[in-house]
Amino acid sequence: MGKLTQFITHPLELRAAIILQFFRKPLFSVNDTTETPDLKQCYKLLKLTSRSFAAVIMELNPELRNAVMLFYLILRALDTVEDDMSIAHDIKVPLLRDFHKKLSLDDWSFDGNSPDEKDRAVLTEFNSILHEFHRLNKEYRDVIIRITKEMGNGMADYILDEEFNLNGVQTIKDYDMYCHYVAGLVGDGLTHLMVIARFASPELIKRPELFESMGLFLQKTNIIRDYAEDIEAGRSFWPKEIWSIYGEKLTNFQSPENTKQGVFCINHLVLNALEHVTDVLTYLSSIQERSSFQFCAIPQVMAIATLALVFNNEDVLHTNVKIRKGTTCDLILKSRTYKGCVDIFEYYLRDIRKRLNVEDPNYLKFNIHVAKIDQFIEEMYQDNLPQGVKPNKTEIYLKVSERAKFDNPIEDVQYEEIYKFNMLLTVLFSTVLGILVIYLGPSNAEQSTQ
CATH class of the missing domain: 1.10.600.10 (Farnesyl Diphosphate Synthase)
Structure with a gap:
C-alpha cells in the first residue's frame, strides 16, 4: 500500500502528518x-x-x-x-x-x-x-x-566468543547482556548527559535498572522485528532458551508447517520485552526538560507500537514489518506529554490483549502481566477514587503529579495546532464549495440547457 493510500484510509494520521509538517513549531x-x-x-x-x-x-x-x-x-x-x-x-x-x-x-x-x-x-x-x-x-x-x-x-x-558466533544467543540472561552492550549502555550515557545538563532528575543515576530498561525495550523490539533479515544474513539474536520451546531450529519457523509455533515464539518474545514497560514509564516521569523528554519518549512509543504490530503477526517470519508513516507522525505529536505517552502504551497494550489467542501457551502470563501494567498506570493518576478517599501517594503518583506543571503548557500548544488545522480545513472546504457553486450553480445549469 502506497503512502498516499495509507493517508487516505487513515485520515487522523493524515491530520497528524499535516500538523507535524506545517503547524508544529521547532x-x-x-x-x-x-x-x-x-x-x-x-x-x-x-x-x-x-x-x-x-x-x-x-x-x-x-x-x-x-x-x-x-x-x-x-x-x-x-x-x-x-x-x-x-x-x-x-x-x-x-x-x-x-x-x-x-x-x-x-x-x-x-x-x-x-x-x-x-x-x-x-x-x-x-x-x-x-x-x-x-x-x-x-x-x-x-x-x-x-x-x-x-x-x-x-x-x-x-x-x-566462539559459542556466540556459532550458535547465537543461548539464554535469556545472555540475551539481556547482549542488549545491554548494544543499547543499555546508550541509555546509561544519555541519562548521565541529561543529568549533567540538569534536564533530568539526579535520582535516575541511582537507578540503573531504569535506563537499562529504556535501552533493552528498544533493542528487544528491533530484534523481534528483524528476524527475517537476520536469518538471511546468517545471524541469530533470538535466545535459544525461548525459541527452542517452539522448534528444533530457529530457521524452521519460516516453513508453512511451523508458522503457528513461530508466531507463538514471537509472542513469547513480546511478553519478555513487556517486562520493561513499568521501568520505561517510571524513567520518562523523571525527565523534566521538554526536548529531552521528547527525545526519550518518541523511540519508546515507537517501540510499543512496533511490538503491537509484530505480535501475533506471521509476516515477521518472512519480511521486515514497519509501522505506517502516518502512525509515526501521530505518535510524535501525542508523545509530547507524559499523559500522551501513557495513553499510547495503554492503547497498544489493549490491542495486544484483544488479539491474544486463547491457544497461546503464554495466554495466562500475558493477561497477568498486562494487568500488572494496568494497575501501575492506575496508580499514577488515581482519578476514580470514591468521594472522601485520599490518593495513595506512591512514588509514581508523586512523580506524575509533579509532571503536570511541565505538560499543561504543551497541551495548550496541541489544542492551538488542532484549531489551526481545523481552520485550514474549513477554508479549504469553503473554497471548494464556492468553486462548485460557481460552476454548477443555476446560471450555469440554464446555459447548459440552451
Missing part, C-alpha cells in the same frame, strides 16, 4: 549547528547515517544537542568498525578495545573499511568529530569516553 533554532566548518560536517554526517536520529537530535536543547550528536556519531563509528566483516580480527579487536583512546587525540581517522560500507564516512571524517568533541564540557566528554570504552570492549568480547 522548540529551538538550529542556526548554531553551522557555527564551525567541523560542526557543520558533523551534522552532515549525522543526516547521512540516520535520518530518524538526526530529526530527534536536531530538536534537542542546544545545551545538549552537540553532546548527543557527537555521542551518536562516535558510537556509530564504533559500530561501523564492528559490523564490517572485511576488517581482519587482528585489526578489529584491538581497534574496538582502544577506540576510546582515540578520543584523546587531536587528529585520527580510519580508512580501513570496505568501500561498500555505507557509514564509512564517519570514520574517514573522524577528525571533524574529534575537533568538536574536544570543545565539549569535560563532564560530557568523560561520560562519552566511559561508554565508548565499555561498548568497545563488549563488542570485542562478542567477536571472540
Whole structure:
C-alpha cells in the first residue's frame, strides 16, 4: 500500500502528518549547528547515517544537542568498525578495545573499511568529530569516553566468543547482556548527559535498572522485528532458551508447517520485552526538560507500537514489518506529554490483549502481566477514587503529579495546532464549495440547457 493510500484510509494520521509538517513549531533554532566548518560536517554526517536520529537530535536543547550528536556519531563509528566483516580480527579487536583512546587525540581517522560500507564516512571524517568533541564540557566528554570504552570492549568480547558466533544467543540472561552492550549502555550515557545538563532528575543515576530498561525495550523490539533479515544474513539474536520451546531450529519457523509455533515464539518474545514497560514509564516521569523528554519518549512509543504490530503477526517470519508513516507522525505529536505517552502504551497494550489467542501457551502470563501494567498506570493518576478517599501517594503518583506543571503548557500548544488545522480545513472546504457553486450553480445549469 502506497503512502498516499495509507493517508487516505487513515485520515487522523493524515491530520497528524499535516500538523507535524506545517503547524508544529521547532522548540529551538538550529542556526548554531553551522557555527564551525567541523560542526557543520558533523551534522552532515549525522543526516547521512540516520535520518530518524538526526530529526530527534536536531530538536534537542542546544545545551545538549552537540553532546548527543557527537555521542551518536562516535558510537556509530564504533559500530561501523564492528559490523564490517572485511576488517581482519587482528585489526578489529584491538581497534574496538582502544577506540576510546582515540578520543584523546587531536587528529585520527580510519580508512580501513570496505568501500561498500555505507557509514564509512564517519570514520574517514573522524577528525571533524574529534575537533568538536574536544570543545565539549569535560563532564560530557568523560561520560562519552566511559561508554565508548565499555561498548568497545563488549563488542570485542562478542567477536571472540566462539559459542556466540556459532550458535547465537543461548539464554535469556545472555540475551539481556547482549542488549545491554548494544543499547543499555546508550541509555546509561544519555541519562548521565541529561543529568549533567540538569534536564533530568539526579535520582535516575541511582537507578540503573531504569535506563537499562529504556535501552533493552528498544533493542528487544528491533530484534523481534528483524528476524527475517537476520536469518538471511546468517545471524541469530533470538535466545535459544525461548525459541527452542517452539522448534528444533530457529530457521524452521519460516516453513508453512511451523508458522503457528513461530508466531507463538514471537509472542513469547513480546511478553519478555513487556517486562520493561513499568521501568520505561517510571524513567520518562523523571525527565523534566521538554526536548529531552521528547527525545526519550518518541523511540519508546515507537517501540510499543512496533511490538503491537509484530505480535501475533506471521509476516515477521518472512519480511521486515514497519509501522505506517502516518502512525509515526501521530505518535510524535501525542508523545509530547507524559499523559500522551501513557495513553499510547495503554492503547497498544489493549490491542495486544484483544488479539491474544486463547491457544497461546503464554495466554495466562500475558493477561497477568498486562494487568500488572494496568494497575501501575492506575496508580499514577488515581482519578476514580470514591468521594472522601485520599490518593495513595506512591512514588509514581508523586512523580506524575509533579509532571503536570511541565505538560499543561504543551497541551495548550496541541489544542492551538488542532484549531489551526481545523481552520485550514474549513477554508479549504469553503473554497471548494464556492468553486462548485460557481460552476454548477443555476446560471450555469440554464446555459447548459440552451
